[in-house]
Amino acid sequence: MNQEPERFTIVPDDYHVPYAGTAEDGRKFFLSDELFTPGSGYVGLFWWKPDGTFDEVRVDEVRRSEGVPPGQAVSAGADELVASRLAELGKYVLEPIEVEPFSIEVDGVTFGWMGSEFDGIYSINIEPGDFIAYYEPWDGLEYDT
Template sequence: MAAERTRFPDGTPARFTIVPDDYHVPFAGTTGDGRRFFASDELFESSLDGSRSFVAVFFWTADGSFDSIDVRDAERPDGAPPAQGLPTQSEGVLDEMLLALGDYVLEPIEVEPFSEQVRDVTFGFVPTAFDGVVSITVQPGDFIAYYEPWDGEEYDT
């Protein structure tokens, strides 16, 4: 499946790096079959009629091209502010999804940005531009933003 690069702003890199850490990116790396992955239980969509939370694993092929997404609905933490990414209350869902990856290695991955609609919600690492500066944000929830030099060493939350 091809990423929707035609909608991305000028200056969007063909590839950027995601580096696993102990903060918002604990699960990024390579599966036993060579695919690249990023997993999170902090994805959310806020609206006037409430908020929805998700646990998801994003997949890219071994060469970093977008492949697919596995999305599960999850419970939003009680009292969570509408625009804040927090781990879901759906205990065990992320563990189950990680177990399905088989043997995996946590390591930096170089992947392409993408945007994919799942149940009327935009998921992906979506490039946007503000005042001529391109960033790539994790969606839904916009809780991580990557910038140049696209090395994954630093991001904004």
């Protein structure tokens, strides 16, 4: 039986994780414009300190694309906002990051990477939207959508 990890790895890719790495100031980051609740989309910049402990979240509510099935993650089309958030990183490196799970509430919506267990199997899921789930061995090389 596996256990919920204290840390897990996020590896950038060309699918749901285009922006994960280390910012100019040494902090770890994950940026997504695919976060969603049934009525809203979000651009979220998640920050961890250089040692991988949670630091802060910057969230902007954006319009959710019309005609998207309720549980499907898609780009919010907020390219200017994404570019602005990327500029806040300074010189950054896209690379695997090892970070701790966390959750935080912003305006009544839970954001973060949260652990859960079902039938003795642990996963770390992104919120809001639950469209990325990592499992043991927690190396970030594969995730479920």
